[in-house]
Amino acid sequence: MFTAYVTDNFHPLSTEEPVFPLDDLTGVRVVAIGESAHWVPEYTQLRHRLLRSLASRGGPVVFALESGFSEGRLVSEWLAGGPGDVRAVADEGLTYRMGRCAEMRAQLTWARSAGVAYAGLDLPGSAATPLPTLRRLPAEFPFVDELITRTEKFASEHALHTYAAYAALDEADRDALTARWASLSAWADVQVPGLDPVVRHEVRLGVLFDQMLRGHATRSALAAAARDRALAETVFWLLDYHPDATIVLGAANGHLQRTPISVPGLRVSPAGHHLAARLGSAYLAVAVTAVAGRTPTRRPSPSAPGGVEIAVADLEPPRPDAIEAALPHRLGRLDLRGARGLPDAPTAIRVQDTYLEGPVADAYDVVVGVPSTTVSEWLET
CATH class of the missing domain: 3.40.1660.10 (EreA-like (biosynthetic domain))
Incomplete structure (x- = not known):
C-alpha cells in the first residue's frame, strides 16, 4: 500500500x-x-x-534556528544592518558550531540583503551553560549577580561536564538556584510591566535551563522536555513579536x-x-x-x-x-x-x-x- x-x-x-x-x-x-x-x-x-x-x-519572513536565543541577538542585529563580518557573527552568534558551515554563512549573507529576520530558538551556550543569558541581563536586576556566581561553580562549555558538575552539587545548592530563577522570573513579570520582551524571554529560557539541569541530575524525562519546551515557547514568542511574519x-x-x-x-x-x-x-x-x-x-x-x-x-x-x-x-x-x-x-x-x-x-x-x-x-x- x-x-x-x-x-x-x-x-x-x-x-x-x-x-x-x-x-x-x-x-x-x-x-x-x-x-x-x-x-x-x-x-x-x-x-x-x-x-x-x-x-x-513580499511578506515578512523570520528564520529561526536550533541555536541559542541569547547569542542569536548578535545575528539578528547584524542582519538588520549592524557592523561585523559574517564569519565572526556566525561563529559567535550561532551555537552548536552551526556558524562554521560555509552554506550557513552564505544563507546569512543573503538574508541580510533580503530583509529576512533571524532568531535563535534554543537555550544558551549550546545547552551547556546559561551564562550567556545571565551576562546579557541588566546588571541592576535582582538575583543576577548571585545566579552568575553560583552558576560559575559548575557550568562548562561542554554539556556533559556541566550536567555532571550540577548533579554533584548539594541538593540545597540546586534548590537555591531554582529559587533564585523563580524569584527573578516573578520579579520580571510583576515589577517590570514595560520590560523589553526580548529580555523577558531570556529570563524564561533561564528558568527552563534550570529545569533541564534538574532533569539531568535526576535522570528524568524533564531534561529533554524542558529543552523542547524552550524551543516551542520561543516560536510562540516569535509569533507574538512578529505577528505578520511566516x-x-x-x-x-x-x-x-x-x-x-x-x-x-x-x-x-x-x-x-x-x-x-x-x-x-x-x-x-x-x-x-x-x-x-x-x-x-x-x-x-x-x-x-x-x-x-x-x-x-x-x-x-x-x-x-x-x-x-x-x-x-x-x-x-x-x-x-x-x-x-x-x-x-x-x-x-x-x-x-x-x-x-x-x-x-x-x-x-x-x-x-x-x-x-x-x-x-x-x-x-
Whole structure:
C-alpha cells in the first residue's frame, strides 16, 4: 500500500524549483524544515531555497534556528544592518558550531540583503551553560549577580561536564538556584510591566535551563522536555513579536515532529508536539532525510574535550521499515498526510547514522528525500 502511495504522490524537485509552491503554504504560519543531522550542506541549501521562495512573495519572513536565543541577538542585529563580518557573527552568534558551515554563512549573507529576520530558538551556550543569558541581563536586576556566581561553580562549555558538575552539587545548592530563577522570573513579570520582551524571554529560557539541569541530575524525562519546551515557547514568542511574519524553523527532525517521542523509559513532547497542539494546520512539519551518502554523527570518546567526538560516517542502506527505504533515489518531496493509517507505513526515520522509531506519517506532514548527502568542509579537515 505505502509503496503505491509513494509512486502516486512523490514529487521530484529540480535543482532550482521551490521546495513548496507558495499556494501550498496558504494559512501556514510556521514551516518547520528539519534535518536528520546537523552540518549537512544539502539540508542547509534546502532551507535556503524555502526562505528564498517565501521572501519572494513580499511578506515578512523570520528564520529561526536550533541555536541559542541569547547569542542569536548578535545575528539578528547584524542582519538588520549592524557592523561585523559574517564569519565572526556566525561563529559567535550561532551555537552548536552551526556558524562554521560555509552554506550557513552564505544563507546569512543573503538574508541580510533580503530583509529576512533571524532568531535563535534554543537555550544558551549550546545547552551547556546559561551564562550567556545571565551576562546579557541588566546588571541592576535582582538575583543576577548571585545566579552568575553560583552558576560559575559548575557550568562548562561542554554539556556533559556541566550536567555532571550540577548533579554533584548539594541538593540545597540546586534548590537555591531554582529559587533564585523563580524569584527573578516573578520579579520580571510583576515589577517590570514595560520590560523589553526580548529580555523577558531570556529570563524564561533561564528558568527552563534550570529545569533541564534538574532533569539531568535526576535522570528524568524533564531534561529533554524542558529543552523542547524552550524551543516551542520561543516560536510562540516569535509569533507574538512578529505577528505578520511566516516563521521558518530549522532544527533536527526529532524536535519538529507532531507526535510525542517514545523510547524505553522515556516519553517526551518535542517542540513540534507543542506547536501542533496550539497551531493545528497552521504548523507544517517537514522532515528532511537522506537515502544515502555521508553524515556527521557523535561517538563517546574519553579523550575528547566534552567526552563526545563528532565523527563522519557512511550511511548504510536504509532499513526496510524506514521512510528512506521507500523514497526514490532522487530529490523530491512526499506529502505524508494521506498515508496516515496505512498499515505498512514506515515506522522509523534516520537520526544521523541511527534511527528514531515511531509512525513517520503521523509525526510529519511532509518528508523531503535527498538522494545523497555530504558533510560540511570543517568536519573533513
